[in-house]
Every structure is written in C-alpha cells, then in structure tokens.
Amino acid sequence: MRVFLAVARAQSLSAAAPLLRMDPATVSRRIARLESDMGAALFVKSPQGYALTDQGARMRARAAEAEEALTLAADEGQGPGGGLTGQVRIGAPDGCANYVLPQVCAAIQRANPELEIQILALPRVVNLSRREADMAITVSPPEAGRLTVQRITDYKLHLATHAEAADTIGDPADLTGRPVVGYIPDMIFDKELDYLGDLARDGVQLASNSVAVQAQLLRAGRGIGIVHDFALPFLPELRRVLTGRISLTRSFYLVRHGSDRRSDRLNRLADAVAAGIRAEVARLEAMVA
Numbered sequence: 001m002r003v004f005l006a007v008a009r010a011q012s013l014s015a016a017a018p019l020l021r022m023d024p025a026t027v028s029r030r031i032a033r034l035e036s037d038m039g040a041a042l043f044v045k046s047p048q049g050y051a052l053t054d055q056g057a058r059m060r061a062r063a064a065e066a067e068e069a070l071t072l073a074a075d076e077g078q079g080p081g082g083g084l085t086g087q088v089r090i091g092a093p094d095g096c097a098n099y100v101l102p103q104v105c106a107a108i109q110r111a112n113p114e115l116e117i118q119i120l121a122l123p124r125v126v127n128l129s130r131r132e133a134d135m136a137i138t139v140s141p142p143e144a145g146r147l148t149v150q151r152i153t154d155y156k157l158h159l160a161t162h163a164e165a166a167d168t169i170g171d172p173a174d175l176t177g178r179p180v181v182g183y184i185p186d187m188i189f190d191k192e193l194d195y196l197g198d199l200a201r202d203g204v205q206l207a208s209n210s211v212a213v214q215a216q217l218l219r220a221g222r223g224i225g226i227v228h229d230f231a232l233p234f235l236p237e238l239r240r241v242l243t244g245r246i247s248l249t250r251s252f253y254l255v256r257h258g259s260d261r262r263s264d265r266l267n268r269l270a271d272a273v274a275a276g277i278r279a280e281v282a283r284l285e286a287m288v289a
Helices: 002-010 013-020 024-038 054-078 094-099 101-111 211-220 229-234 258-262 264-286
Strands: 043-046 049-052 086-092 115-121 135-138 147-162 180-182 224-228 238-240 247-257
Touching (some): 002 013, 002 049, 013 024, 086 101, 086 264, 094 101, 101 264, 147 211, 147 229, 147 258, 147 264, 211 224, 224 229, 229 264, 247 258, 247 264
Parallel strands (some): 086 135
Antiparallel strands (some): 043 049
C-alpha cells in the first residue's frame, strides 16, 4: 500500500522511487504484484506516467485512510511528550529554505537525535495532497484543500545592490540604467513574490527562479534587486539602498494536511518549526536593522 500510494501521488515510477528509497524497477515489480493480487489494473501506464484507473482511485482513498490510521498508531506508540522520531519532510520556497530553515531544523534535530528532517526547496508551491511533504512553508495562505494554515511571522524585504555601488544610489532616479535582478516573470508562482513593480517596467535583465541565484547575480555585478533582510547576514557584499523609499513586508505561513491535526508528534513538530522560524527571522533581521 505504501508503494501504491507513492506511485499514485507521484504519477510515475521514477518520481516515486526516491521517496520509497527503491529503484524504479523494484517499484514496478511491487505494483505489478499488487495488481496481480487484486486481479485488476490499478494504473493506466503511458509515456506521460501512471494514471489511476477507477478502481485504483477507489483504492487510493481507502489506502490513504489506512496510512493515516497507521501514522496515528505510531504516534501513540511514542507516548506523549517524548522525543520526536521518524522522518519528516518540510517544503519551502528557496529563500526560506536557504537562509532560515537550515538553522531551525538543525536545532530541532539536535534536540531530537532520532528525528530525520528533510528540507524540500522548490521554486513553486509544494503539493501536500500528493504528499510531496508533511508540511510546507508558504508566502500566502492556500484557498482550497483539506489543509490547516497557521501564520508564522512577517518578514521584510528591501532594495539591495553590491556594496561598492551602494553609495552612488541616493535617489530613485539613480536607479536608471542599472540592470534589474529578479524572478523570471512567467515563473512567479505566487503573487506575493511579484516584488519589483515599476522597477521592472523595462524588463528584468538578470533573472532566475531561485532567490539564491538572484543573490549571486547581485554579488557578481552592479545590478539592483529586492532581497530578504534575513538573507543579508549571509551576503556581506550586498547593502540595502533607498530603505526609506522602498520597503516590503510579506508573511510566512505553515500549511499542513488537515488530518495531521490528530497527530501529537506532528503538532509538536509544527510548533517547534513555527517558533524556530519566528525566532530566526527576528534574529537575522536584527543584524541588519
């Protein structure tokens, strides 16, 4: 059932295999064996991937219920208030994943040595319904799905450039002619990430779908771009400019499967992640205030 659910969610053998820590051939044999035992095809196989048949879709719903029950049973076996164990995957946009979550997750794991934490950094929304992750950090609250949403904290962003060019920018007019660094316009996956506004009216000359790559582009040249304040302690070559004129505030949200609310283990972990992010953002921003 675990193999079946992984393939159903990933919709391909190659995508499901790493999640299961198996090779695709082994996953294929397990699915073939399950279909033989059931006496029915559970997937329609095509070059585009594995799509559930009607019977497969019905089985998926029951298998997900069984998975949830087993997860809760395992949580009960750990007992209340004990150390966290097992594996958890946290999805996040790459700004948070690069500059905030590593410190937070390392601290949580030190306090819970039997816990395995995976950080999934994606330049898109993490799909919790397919169990790409156990929980996700987002920059806007989802509007659909059986999910629970908790606002974690606000964070600040400012215009920044290489320190050697910062002293030449004292007015918005001084930005004219400088290359703009930002997201690839058609790959902005959340409206809250559309930072540049009028700055990008003549285009984005240096673009990436990754915040970390954008930071490196700013370090390598004399361009201008919007940078998270919490990232600046890791980027000493950059300096904020026009802070009194251009300042943005956004928020982080913690999003979880609705069914996970009954899991003491995941509730405690979610509380630790939210508190850790809140404290780390405040610590890093204080370093550049």
